[in-house]
Amino acid sequence: MTATETNAGRARIAEPGEGIGLDELALATRNHGMPLEALRYDVTPPGLHYVLTHYDIPAVDPGTWRLEIGGAVERSLSLGLEELQRRPEVSARVLLECAGNGRARFEPRPVSQPWLLEAVGTAEWTGTPLAPLLEEAGVPADAVDVVFTGADHGVERGVEQDYARGLPLAEALRADALLVWGMNGAPLPPQHGAPLRLIIPGWYGMAHVKWLQRIEVLTRPFDGFQNATAYRIKVDSHEDGEPVTRIRPRALLAPPGWPDFMTRERFVRPGPVTVAGRAWSGAAPVNRVEVSTDGGATWDDAVLAPADPEHPYAWRAWSYEWTATPGRAELLVRAADESGDTQPVEQEWNRQGMANNLVQRVPVTVVT
Ligand SMILES: Nc1nc2c(c(=O)[nH]1)N[C@H]1C(S)=C(S)[C@@H](COP(=O)(O)O)O[C@H]1N2
Numbered sequence: 001m002t003a004t005e006t007n008a009g010r011a012r013i014a015e016p017g018e019g020i021g022l023d024e025l026a027l028a029t030r031n032h033g034m035p036l037e038a039l040r041y042d043v044t045p046p047g048l049h050y051v052l053t054h055y056d057i058p059a060v061d062p063g064t065w066r067l068e069i070g071g072a073v074e075r076s077l078s079l080g081l082e083e084l085q086r087r088p089e090v091s092a093r094v095l096l097e098c099a100g101n102g103r104a105r106f107e108p109r110p111v112s113q114p115w116l117l118e119a120v121g122t123a124e125w126t127g128t129p130l131a132p133l134l135e136e137a138g139v140p141a142d143a144v145d146v147v148f149t150g151a152d153h154g155v156e157r158g159v160e161q162d163y164a165r166g167l168p169l170a171e172a173l174r175a176d177a178l179l180v181w182g183m184n185g186a187p188l189p190p191q192h193g194a195p196l197r198l199i200i201p202g203w204y205g206m207a208h209v210k211w212l213q214r215i216e217v218l219t220r221p222f223d224g225f226q227n228a229t230a231y232r233i234k235v236d237s238h239e240d241g242e243p244v245t246r247i248r249p250r251a252l253l254a255p256p257g258w259p260d261f262m263t264r265e266r267f268v269r270p271g272p273v274t275v276a277g278r279a280w281s282g283a284a285p286v287n288r289v290e291v292s293t294d295g296g297a298t299w300d301d302a303v304l305a306p307a308d309p310e311h312p313y314a315w316r317a318w319s320y321e322w323t324a325t326p327g328r329a330e331l332l333v334r335a336a337d338e339s340g341d342t343q344p345v346e347q348e349w350n351r352q353g354m355a356n357n358l359v360q361r362v363p364v365t366v367v368t
Pocket residue numbers: 049050051052053054055096097098099149150151152163191192193204205206207208209210211212
């Protein structure tokens with residue numbers, strides 16, 4: 001039997017009222033989110049950063065591993081980890097967010113990794129710039145895309161593949177595109193792509209290829225599964241759809257007070273409550289965060305931490321002073337960025353559940 005016969009080619013949409021299934025639960029236990037209380041940290045502590053792996057974490061021996069750079073280049077390069085680590089070293093604080101963040105909030109629900117809102121984290125990544133390596137290999141004038149291939153292998157909607165993503169050449173040549181071997185001052189952990197991964201600040205998670213082993217320059221657009229079939233924003237399955245690229249604006253709040261163990265419902269006491277969280281956008285700097293404490297009827301500006309020019313692709317802290325009065329309240333938060341983009345209050349559905357930056361709603365009971 002071929003892989004194609006074992007699997008349907010199309011993404012499945014849940015039936016109306018269909019609960020999360022065991023297959024989605026299996027994905028959710030492998031791929032964990034960042035608990036929202038961790039929004040308090042500038043840099044997400046080890047183990048709290050979200051994880052998303054399509055197939056298995058591959059076994060890679062860093063001693064024998066090599067990075068191959070080839071395709072339409074003037075000279076192919078092959079580099080071991082130590083050779084890479086002798087190159088100029090830089091660190092950058094960069095936020096990652098999975099393009100599927102918010103998927104399980106869509107109605108109807110696209111069946112895949114059922115993220116609520118936690119598929120996000122900010123790390124300090126250490127490595128070396130990609131562009132000088134591409135220049136050493138020699139990029140031809142008619143180059144279009146650069147393809148990054150990981151050491152992980154699997155089958156997805158019937159298509160057997162190594163995880164591979166193409167990136168437009170201009171993005172790959174950005175001075176802040178990095179090949180990294182370190183995370184938060186320690187070696188890159190297995191689940192985050194050891195020994196080497198790509199970091200392309202501002203893009204949704206799928207572009208930051210982990211367990212990187214091959215970089216290929218193409219003189220045509222890459223038509224592999226993760227670009228041509230997956231990561232497309234489309235409503236009808238027959239459309240080509242728009243490719244998923246940069247992170248849309250989003251603000252999240254760390255739910256205040258204390259939770260109920262089972263329902264995660266929140267409780268606070270009456271009086272002053274500081275509501276705080278983080279905001280980000282991959283296209284342009286965030287310039288406004290607004291909070292509603294009445295279910296979206298009225299909005300008020302939150303206080304945004306000063307912009308940090310050292311870390312343009314990290315998240316930004318914000319806070320809001322709320323005076324809680326007994327009864328039920330619903331907290332909402334939304335961010336806008338300098339490009340004029342903001343978060344929708346009503347869902348803008350697509351069939352793969354991509355880039356859903358619908359505003360967060362947190363019901364809170366104010367107890368006396
Ligand atoms: N090789 C490889 N790279 C990958 C993936 C993968 O499955 N295989 N998942 C991508 C996706 S969808 C996301 S959201 C990010 C997650 O990175 P993290 O697990 O370090 O948070 O890695 C990306 N890079």
